Amino acid sequence: xxxxxxxxxxxxxxxxxxxxxxxxxxxxxxxxxxxxxxxxxxxxxxxxxxxxxxxxxxxxxxxxxxxxxxxxxxxxxxxxxxxxxxxxxxxxxxxxxxxxxxxxxxxxxxxxxxxxxxxxxxxxxxxxxxxxxxxxxxxxxxxxxxxxxxxxxxxxxxxxxxxxxxxxxxxxxxxxxxxxxxxxxxxxxxxxxxxxxxxxxxxxxxxxxxxxxxxxxxxxxxxxxxxxxxxxxxxxxxxxxxxxxxxxxxxxxxxxxxxxxx
Numbered sequence: 001x002x003x004x005x006x007x008x009x010x011x012x013x014x015x016x017x018x019x020x021x022x023x024x025x026x027x028x029x030x031x032x033x034x035x036x037x038x039x040x041x042x043x044x045x046x047x048x049x050x051x052x053x054x055x056x057x058x059x060x061x062x063x064x065x066x067x068x069x070x071x072x073x074x075x076x077x078x079x080x081x082x083x084x085x086x087x088x089x090x091x092x093x094x095x096x097x098x099x100x101x102x103x104x105x106x107x108x109x110x111x112x113x114x115x116x117x118x119x120x121x122x123x124x125x126x127x128x129x130x131x132x133x134x135x136x137x138x139x140x141x142x143x144x145x146x147x148x149x150x151x152x153x154x155x156x157x158x159x160x161x162x163x164x165x166x167x168x169x170x171x172x173x174x175x176x177x178x179x180x181x182x183x184x185x186x187x188x189x190x191x192x193x194x195x196x197x198x199x200x201x202x203x204x205x206x207x208x209x210x211x212x213x214x215x216x217x218x219x220x221x222x223x224x225x226x227x228x229x230x231x232x233x234x235x236x237x238x239x240x241x242x243x244x245x246x247x248x249x250x251x252x253x254x255x256x257x258x259x260x261x262x
Contacts, residue, residue: 001037001038003210003261006037006188006261007261007262009036009037010190010205010208010261010262011261011262013036013205014204014205014206014262015204015205015206016204016205017195017202017203017204018032018036018202018203018204018205019032019200019202020032020200020201020202020203021035023200023201028201028203029056029058029192029194029201029203030054030055030056032203033054033056033190033192033203033205034054037054039054051186052186052187052188052210053183053184053186053187053188054187054188054190055187055188055189055190056189056190056191056192057189057190057191057192057248058191058192058193058194059191059192059193059206059207060193060194064106064229064231064245064246064247064248065245065246065247065248065251066231066243066244066245067180067184067243067244067245067246068179068183068184068243068244069241069242069243069244070171070175070176070179070242070243070244071239071241071242072128072169072170072171072242073169073170073171073172074169077166077169078103078232078234078239078242079234079239080161080166081103081128081166081169081232081234082101082102082103082234082235082236083101083159083161084156084159084161084162084163084165084166085103085115085130085156085163086101086102086103086234087101087102087103087141087143087145087146087152088100088101088102088143088145089101089102089235089236090102090143090144096235096236096237097236097237099236100235100236100237101235101236102143102234102235102236103232103234103235104232104233104234105117105230105231105232106229106230106231106245107119107128107229107230107231107232108223108226108229109121109223109224109226109228110223110224110225110226111226112131112134114135114136114139114149115130115135115136115149115152116130116131116132116133116134116135116153117129117130118131118134119223119229119230121173121220121223124172124173124174125170125171125172125173126170126171126173126176126223126230127168127169127170128167128168128169128170128230129167129168130163130167132153132156132157135149135150135152135153136149137149137150137153138150171230173219173220176219176244177214177216177219180214180216180219180254181214184211184214185212185213185214186210186211186212187210187211187212187255188208188209188210188261189208189209189210189211189251190205190207190208191205191206191207191208192204192205192206193206205262206262207260207262208260208261208262209251209252209258209259209260209261210257210258210259210261211251211252211254211255211257211258212255212256212257212258213255213256213257214254214255214256215253215254215255215256218253218254219254222246222250222253222254225250226247227246227247227250227253228244228245228246228250229244229245229246230242230243230244230245231243231244231245
């Protein structure tokens with residue numbers, strides 16, 4: 001399939017409400033676009049570009065765009081972070097066991113969170129850091145597990161394992177660059193509107209872009225600008241995966257070439 005063929009399909013269907021092909025499935029939106037474009041096994045091949053990664057996001061959302069999932073090193077670090085730095089899940093004792101813990105953090109390199117979390121850089125690694133001296137001790141604990149982050153910190157300091165035995169956790173920059181090149185070096189990004197009618201989901205294409213040729217030198221810069229973040233989302237019973245996410249408006253900065261198709 002040529003780029004022109006993709007553009008023709010997207011233009012023809014722009015604004016048309018497409019019936020979701022996988023109702024009730026978290027991937028309904030993406031699966032519907034794959035069906036529209038004739039994608040099989042998530043591989044869209046375009047002459048001169050090779051394999052294309054098809055990604056989508058709801059046009060109305062203001063949330064960060066997930067690029068890919070990558071848990072930190074050493075392996076099995078996230079369950080340890082959950083134990084030493086987590087907090088009681090809001091639905092513990094209701095939907096989940098009373099012992100259910102949560103660890104969620106949208107973590108930036110250009111600022112430190114109220115819990116003292118940040119992203120730091122070495123020449124070869126991106127490091128998740130915790131600085132107890134930077135915890136906003138008087139701030140209200142948004143999770144509701146403690147009255148303040150100071151109370152949470154007091155509890156954290158008594159835990160086994162202690163965070164000093166678990167940290168640092170990190171990502172090798174070269175490994176992340178390889179993921180970008182192997183997975184996202186050619187990306188078709190679609191923004192879709194959504195609606196639900198009588199419990200049935202529908203999607204309509206609003207905008208679509210092609211991006212290609214990942215720029216290695218932009219990675220660290222976007223982290224320091226606060227455009228790229230590391231997002232943890234784990235609970236005792238399930239790790240939803242650690243995500244590398246980006247502000248939608250800065251996605252094109254990561255690539256040497258971008259073109260709007262619709």
